[in-house]
Amino acid sequence: MEPSSANTGFIQQQPIIKNQFHDDVSLQRISKLYLPPSLLEKVTPEISSFGASVLQPQIFTWITDSELNKPYLLGSGRDAFGRPAASQSLIVTEGWRKLQEFGFANGVVASNYDPSSSSSHGEYSRLVQFIRCHLWEASCANTLCPAAMQDGAARLLQRHLTTPKLVAQLGEEQKRVFENAYAHLTSRDPAYTWTSGQWMTERTGGSDVSQTETVATYAPFPSGQPVPLASKEENIPLGPWSITGFKWFSSATDSQMTILLAKTRPGLGVSAFMAPMRRWNPDIVCPTTGQKGGTELNGVTISRLKNKFGTVGLPTAELELKGMRGWLIGKEGEGIKEISTILNITRVHTTVSSMGYLGRGIGVAKAYALVREAGVGKGRRLPLYRHPLHMRTLANLTSEYHGLMLLTFYTLYILGLDEHPSPSAATQKPNHPLTPPSKLVAPLLRTLSSLHKSFICHSTVPLSFACMESLGGVGYLINSESEHLNLSRIFRDACVGAIWEGTTDVLAGDTVRALKHPAVGKEGVQALDWFVRTGLGEQAGEERERIKKVWEGLGRRLEKQKQEDLLPEARGLTHRLAEVLIAVLWIVDARVRPGREVEGMKGRWMGKHGFGLLSDDNTTETKVEGDGGLELDLAIVYGEGGPKGVVEGSVPGVSKL
Template sequence: MEPSSANTGFIQQQPIIKNQFHEDVSLQRIANLYLPPSLLENVSPEISRLGDAVLTQQIFDWITDSERNTPYLRGSGRDAFGRPKQELIVTEGWRKLQEFGFANGVVAINYDTPSSGPYSRLIQFIRCHLWEASCANTLCPAAMQDGAARLLQRHLTTPKLAGKLSETEKRVFQNAYDHLTSRDPAYTWTSGQWMTERTGGSDVSQTETVAVYDPFPSDLAEVPLASKEENIPLGPWSISGFKWFSSATDSQMTILLAKTRPGMGVSAFFAPMRRWNPALVSSTGAGAGGTELNGITISRLKNKFGTVGLPTAELELKNMRGWLIGKEGEGIKEISTILNITRVHTTVSSMGYLGRGIGVAKAYALVREAGVGKGRRLPLYKHPLHMRTLADLTAEYHGLMLLTFYTLYILGLDEHRSPSSPSSQSQSTTSSSPGTPQHPLTPPPSLVSPLLRTLSSLHKSFICHSCVPLTFGCMESLGGLGYLVNSESEHLNLSRIFRDACVGAIWEGTTDVLAGDTVRALKHPTIKKEGVGALGWLVQAGLAGLEGSGKEEEEKEEEEGERIRKVWEGLKKKLKTKKQEELLPEARGLTHRLAEVLIAVLWVVDARVRPGREVEGMKKRWMAKHGFGPGSGGDGEEEEVKVEGDGLELDLAIVYGEGGPKGVVEGGGSVPGVSKL
């Protein structure tokens, strides 16, 4: 026997991660379920190209750079003589990843492709799903960029709102909108979304930032400008206060909340991050003028558990100049437009991390062997226990994908019901569509808004919370390798992905905050009837046709439908009979059970539209685990379930698709035709 050394003996073959647009079975099902065939055929080549591009070595090198060289304030915010000089430095990797996102239209695609109609959100977020785990969190400021673009778009294109804007406000808002929706990295802006203060996270009622209407005197020789090149004036409102979290400190603008007078709620403002100062002197002594922060002092940068390349800061505002958006005191109404978008971005981020984690786990199982006793070794993809674990992970992932993309579908329908939609089409839900609605659960127009209002909090509360242990499960499937910070093999770095995935359940509203918000929405005097009614329609429509057939298999489906209805009826009764304050302590459990009911309905529809052994197997296992299986009584207890053909072959079909992994070579685990990263 020869002893091993650092460079001899067994060295594990590297896993190969393949294009997830083709390899991710769940993502393929989602694309086929929601997008009309002609549209899917049209967009698939570009999405496939992106799926390859996000896995290149250059991308992973930029990720490593953004993780190692974290943001900092040059001179800790002062020059050599102690004068304040706010200069935030971000790494080249961060900038390059952000530019990649801009050039690939991760935000712009929703605004510059009107031919996609209400499907533009689905196409956008299929692309974001592929990009999330490779973007090093540059999609965080992009999410706020997206939300700000939608908010400004509403005010510019909705006649009732646009009619209240002055010509100067229209020019200022249009200029910002054009920057936000550009694909030119040299021109594109991101945006901040400043709500959080020391008095509370998502609770903005105690906001201590104050805005005072203080227009510049009309006899000024030169109007103060935000941008000299574009001749954009600064706003008439002076804003001062302290913002506790700013996760887009390198952005070019922000939407923020402030109070304007006692007894009135918070108001929303648009403000540029920088302003023109003609008196600025350069380091060479030339007095040519230049830009400086718009009344902003970066107090300090946050030191975080994850998302370390993302510059998050505490900001002090003194006479920051901005523009009022909408009416005074209606800031929550205005900012909710942004929150609807940033929350789905956060959910897709969590799902993108989980999807990549499963992709890495699948690739690792093809090349790694494990002992099974008496000197026998098996590739992990032939190990019954390992594959059952991955199959269970995949089933949970697909259930979450169903709810995520249904929410995105409803968001797209909602945005395309009015002239303020990206395509500026008619009031019809489908008038700008390239085809008839693909999904069987397309609601009537009257239910779109109340359904979105409920889903906007519910989906994030449940999905982001659920993704954390599932992403850890992917990391665990690699054993000790998964726990390492594999920056030298960044495509395998699941410890980074896990750390970053944890934030999804925290920012844009924690699990409990959004669960409470869901309950408030369903108990609100003016919307509770519509919200509960919309959920009832979804359950009824999804389970329609599951009764009265008489055939054995269809009788089982009928029983499954009855178990789902039973749970829904119990939840509906609780919502109708209990007061809001009685429901609040159990809001998390109630909201998450509602989410499970909706996912169960979506499972039924998915299996009906695109039947197959693997989807039926996943569905039955998921139903049993979440209390909808035979004998469960809808009480949430997991029951053992037997699936026809249950075993390794079915698990392989669930994880790798029908037929199991393709092109596996015994002993080497390589997959021909796929280049190693």
């Protein structure tokens, strides 16, 4: 018997995270389900390379830097002699900047807007983009948050620059301003690329923008005089609207522009504006060189930075606006309509971020199970991947994850169809049958936009905690020394998904309102009915009949009950709708690519969510055809054949598989 010390005795081997594009069983199934085979073959080398690059040691060093060195405001707003500072300076860490530049250079946003034929994938562009975002999320230290708003702003400006009716409303000067901003937003050059803010939230009601207290006044500059510039180098003029108010929760405070909401006239709804964050001031004097002329914030004062539970590297602030100059987007009073374009994008980004955190958590848990032992009684020890209880827990967790992935990426597929209403005749069809008629795309997206985020972001929080728990005490540590294993950071950041871009209840209420809307609600119900019936097909089966029965019951409630009566039950109703959609997607997935592991996952998911086979006492239970116990669990978690590359001696007492 030899006593241990700080450096001798047993020391746990560190788990190695593999490239998740190949190691994530769910992501592989999703890619093959939603992308045509020829396109998947085309994009696989680049995505595989990207999946490896996001796990490089330098990435995790930058993450640690962004976590330990939070953003801050330089000084107190005055210089050493008491004069007001010419402009506030927001300082972000080098790690944050480097991670953001990595994202720019790798086109996490720009790839969706690349016009070249070799890079454009039509209606599949969003799917390809978000497979990459899924891989990047847990390594980006939340730089994908401003990228999400960058993406939304790019899509909004793209609509106004390509839709003939909207282009006709633009003056030549405003068109040039929009084109300049769009070029910045869709660039891959870190020195040129912009991110964007999305300023909606105020103290009056969070997501309830009807009580907005920000006011915009049309105040064009005097004719005959030079128009002040947002950018001297690019000769971009400031806008004719003067905006004043207070924004309570502004992420991406280090962005170069913003899209914001403000009121313009009493009795009129809110309007949308685009405004640069900075403007040229020829009278500013540099305090160190004496040089005259420079940029300052565009009528914006950072009141304070928020101190948050997670996402600590992301600069989030309260902003006071006094005469911020901007440009009206669309028509006065139609700001909700305009901002909805951005919300469709930022909501899927938020959902993919939640799924990216969960995917990484499962990846770490899988890797840990390969190198960690646990006692099983009477002096016996087993590696965790051979421990029946541990692997059953991971298999059930993987089943829940895959169900959420099915709905997330189907929503992205519908988003791509909405953005590309005229697919090329040469475009190859996907493997699944769930491509809706063109008239149902918009109503289906309108419903999915709120529904998928309400359910998925809420569901991933306890699942992300389960990943952290699977590592035991080491999972609870901050682990900046081994940042790639830092599941406590991932859990903290995952919690925000159920809050940002609309909380669980807000979006559940939005789903009910969309389905009960007097003008378009019936279209949404019709689209859901098409989805369920098409996905289930004509084949008989108790599982299918149970899904159909649940859907028909929900449909009757939506048809007969008033909106005000449904609203108190909106969360339960919306989440049950989400479960119906996921159940249908399970049926489709298992039919397109059958196999023991997918049947195992499907059976367990159906049983847990009330769609499984009925037992003798008329309760739902999990029944899996050919359940192989531990071996099936290994196939679910690691893929058919179980974990690869486990060699004799890597864990004490483990023989080669």
